[in-house]
Amino acid sequence: MGEAGQDESRVTMLERGIHILQSFRPTGQPQTLSEIARRTDLPKSTTHRLVDSLVAQDLLDRTPDGLVLGRAVFELGELVPIKMRLREAALPFMEDLYEATHETIHLAVRDGLDVLYVEKIRGHSGVDVPSRVGGRLPMSSTGLGKTLLAFSPAALVDEVVSRPLRRLTAKSITDPVVLQNELAAIRVAGVGYDHEEATLGVSCVAAPVLVRGVPVAGISVTVPSDQLQPGRLAPAVRTAALALSRVLSR
């Protein structure tokens, strides 16, 4: 095998190591060595050696329940700019919103055709929702996603509606025309709603964080559907999003 070929196979080894880390998505549940080998489709001996190396570097931890992602992954994760900078800037405004509503507050960005949750704060009484910091949901079926989409270039909207719209609940929007109309309404109102489209019994109000017209993030308040009071919540969410826009536009 020539020098280039060897290097090739070496880089593949890095990719395999990363593949092992990725096999913990999306739940982070502990895995045995055999489970990792099965999920990554790697020979058990290779898995063994790579896992040893990842443990030695604190990227994996051995626990009584099995292997889990290690502290070095957490420490590195906190250095990713969307997390570090966006969260740092957004947190005071999210806290204001929490204090005003005592509901679950989300901060998210768009990543591809998904909403990627960057921060979530909640108190004791916040509703139970499937969102998770670092987790994703389709844009078309969440208040934050529709709001980010409404202020995105038309080409992105076209891409979303060119595929089947994913149904998370019976109330998810699956008709492209309904979605387009709703996006137009969001652009006019400056806020978007989610009426049980991601979780039955749960609704939300979202506003975009625009920096020079680009929706860099969105903020939302999530409430039990019977407590959705747009007149009270929409101005609060818009105020928080506008305040964060101003800070980020400096």
Add this chain to the structure above:
Amino acid sequence: MGEAGQDESRVTMLERGIHILQSFRPTGQPQTLSEIARRTDLPKSTTHRLVDSLVAQDLLDRTPDGLVLGRAVFELGELVPIKMRLREAALPFMEDLYEATHETIHLAVRDGLDVLYVEKIRGHSGVDVPSRVGGRLPMSSTGLGKTLLAFSPAALVDEVVSRPLRRLTAKSITDPVVLQNELAAIRVAGVGYDHEEATLGVSCVAAPVLVRGVPVAGISVTVPSDQLQPGRLAPAVRTAALALSRVLSR
């Protein structure tokens, strides 16, 4: 080179890739390819190939400012158990404490001889402190660290005092006897204080989160030193830490 030797060098390639990710610690600042090669002491061609592979897997992102840690690192970081489980359980109590004090609230664990910050919430008026989620400080010079240490096995205390105690400010404790006495006082009071030992002008009150006697985490309130009111803050911090202990002990 035999099969085993080749595998060896392949695993080394994984280690080098990880080393590139680690080179972004502790600040997460953007780096050029040359900076990464210099910091990791890798040949530029190897760095190039490894960086390409890391970018392809979303572990690094190319930005106008240089290379930064990518979204996949953030997403994986959120799946690390200390982050996912501890934070999830702690957040409502941290929010209570924030609402009662409007000061900066920290959640931390011990990692080796350091305090590792797992969560930090603050409002607009919170004091400026060097702590950062995912960041570390020496145990002996922080309120959280001393509190975690006070409830740790004596062997760990011996290990800490067997080395020079790091001085972060003129008020950091550097005398092992003074530290030992303070740890004894913390065990009696159930709360620990930091009097400008990590940052001049900033003090804090911390309480341990004990699960079956083991200090699994600590919670603290950080305030400008002239506003340190132990009579008001200590019961609030203890209450939050005790409530979290109860949840985690279930």
